[in-house]
Amino acid sequence: MRMPWTRLREAGIMGMNERNGRYISHYNPRRLYPLVDDKLTTKSLAIAAGIAVPQLYETVTCEHEIRDLSAKLAQHDSFVVKPAQGAGGDGIIVITGRQGGNYVRASGVPISEDALAHHISNILSGMFSLGGIPDRAMVEYCVQFDPAFAPISFQGVPDIRTLVFRGVPVAAMLRLPTRESDGKANLHQGAVGAGIELATGLTKHGVMNSKPVTHHPDSGNALTNFTVPNWPQVLLLAARCYELAELGYLGVDIVLDRHLGPLVLELNARPGLAIQLANQRGLSPILRTISALQHIPADPDERVALGLKLLAEAH
């Protein structure tokens, strides 16, 4: 009888301690964290590097700016309010329309101007930021997601999380909002993750709340063998994001807009472990192989090719 941990190790599953002790502490220098922890900084870095991001409408830095906000936002029917330094998708409100004097959230629930203003004030006081430090609120373009995703999504915007190690994409998953996750694409809030085969862009397995699933819980449509549109472009974009912050162990979140194509939503310096469950494949072997490499190509195209080659060899 083999022990559970022996079986996990054989499957190459990486635990939280291994991620923190072996990869994050070695490849992610702390001084670079602010570049990705503050989404406004990430956005300006991306724009400077010519990487497409959702357009920034407004930034709110202090309380009194909240009053003028509704006037400034009058021209936009839909937008997203985010804390600049939020973590795990907390504090994000998606507005998709207006109804009388109220805004309408993605879930269809109306929210008054006062309630939105209070939410922004909470963001400013640091309620959603790491360590509770005062924060800024950002209002940006609300992504009109690609209609291809409609059958396997519920409200909210599905996104693609790619794990990029030393600039080489090593794993990816499609994160699909559910009724339970309240339109958010974060797996720990109840979203569905579907592992993507890097070589083809086809989804292979599904996972929800750490349990394997084959169909989307709300729409009932199959999660497997779905082709992600523009896949090679998405993969290349993820690899290019390595240059933005030079973080060795990086999570890249990309959304597909029906008009604008792939947009980088945010970067994550501490991407979670759930991507292993979504792919039914452990990360340890490929991470070890790449960390043993002396030389990593500087060109993003070559890095994508390297990743695909290493993954093919592993099988």
Added chain:
Amino acid sequence: MNSRHVFWLAAVLSCVGLGICLYKWQVLQIPLSPGEHTAVWTVEARTSFIANGKVKARLTLPMDTPGFEIIDENFVSRDFGLAIESLNGRRQALWSIRRAKGPQTLYYQLSVNPKAVAVQRQGNFPGYPPVPDYPELYRSAIEGLLSDVRAQSADIASFTRQLIGKLNTDRDDPTANLLRQEADSEAEWARQLVYVLAGARIPARVVYGLSLKHGTLDARLQPWLEVHNETAWLPFNPRTGEQAYPENFLIWKSGPDRALVTEGGELPELRFSVRRALKETLQLARKSDSAIINFSLLGLPLYVQNVYTTLLTVPLGAFLVVILRNLVGFKTFGTFMPILIALAFRETELLWGVILFSLLVALGLTLRFVLEHLKLLLVPRLTAVLIIVILLMLGISIASYRLGFDHGLSVALFPMVILAMTIERMSIVWEEHGPKEAILRGLGSLAVATVAFLVMNAAALQYLLGLFPELLLIVLAATLLMGRYTGYRLTELWRFRSVWMKP
């Protein structure tokens, strides 16, 4: 590379810790467990005052201590001159200095060995006291009371019991009420009893002593009543009339004079710390000139020793948190919050600690949800929660005291800022991730606090760390090794079960 350094460092630390520990155990013969050795009480009197120029301080020392044998005493006098004076059957330490400025602290340390529990005390018969000239207001009432009691009692002991019982419990008797109201302290009440007993020509006096309890930091002398029955002094509880001394009662002084008198010193204060230690260890510590003993915890003033006994167990609790978080995968609110709660449990006792903590957090959370509707800014909201927590603590103390649960009083020992932060974080988790997650994490914190308390309060571990603090080097080594642990957490086995449970 890095990880080899950690292994070496951990190995060196463990070797040093273990080596010192073995040396103390084998060569210096310090026992590893409290076991079968006789316990010795060490009492430290801390005399402090503010000096301004020439100062004389006179401390009454214990002499006749029934139930205890004085085996050793010593003084820490700093620059002060010390003289021991014996006069009129009293022993006093006289500290003096020609010039001193600012706060001064002098120590007197006493070791006593417990003997058979004392039921009375030898002493010459002081003679029958004259009947006091009671004020007109209650002269006849007292005389009436005394004759009532006399009719219901057989001897001096039963007379005293009856009288104390009547004076303490009789709510209808206006005289008893008046006497009670006049006494605004325990000592005053004991003197009041002496005054009334004199009316029956029974010699009585107030004695002061300490109820010895291990780990006491700031004790004061406690008054007690003694009555002479023509052969010996009999002790009585001035509140209940029970004929006995309190448990482990070390009599310090008799008579009305203050235990500490200063000339030239302002704000004199006398506090006592008490510790139970082992005879062998203590004698060893005194006899041995070994630097290891002199530079150990035993070389510090008793008061500081007691503080460190608690502090030295904190690393154990912290290491436990490391294990529970990195090896098991527990989720708690705040990294070391459970340890602070566990420290508070030391005073409240475990069951009451858990009940009070849960009650406080539940009430605080309810009120926090009310605050949510007011849409306050973060810092004012936190402050409001803090104020509410303190008011709740006060409310719980008052309510439980009125209901007769003394345990509710110790709620004041909870770290209130930590509680306020816990309530705030819990309410945020509640809103964002649902009540299940919030309650689960709250219970996780409570579970960790309970386990930490059990470990930190284990008498054997406290003893071991108190005498062998170098064992903490081993804890440090283990912590360093845990810092390099990259294996799975127990909860991850469950999380990734879909991988390994596959057939």
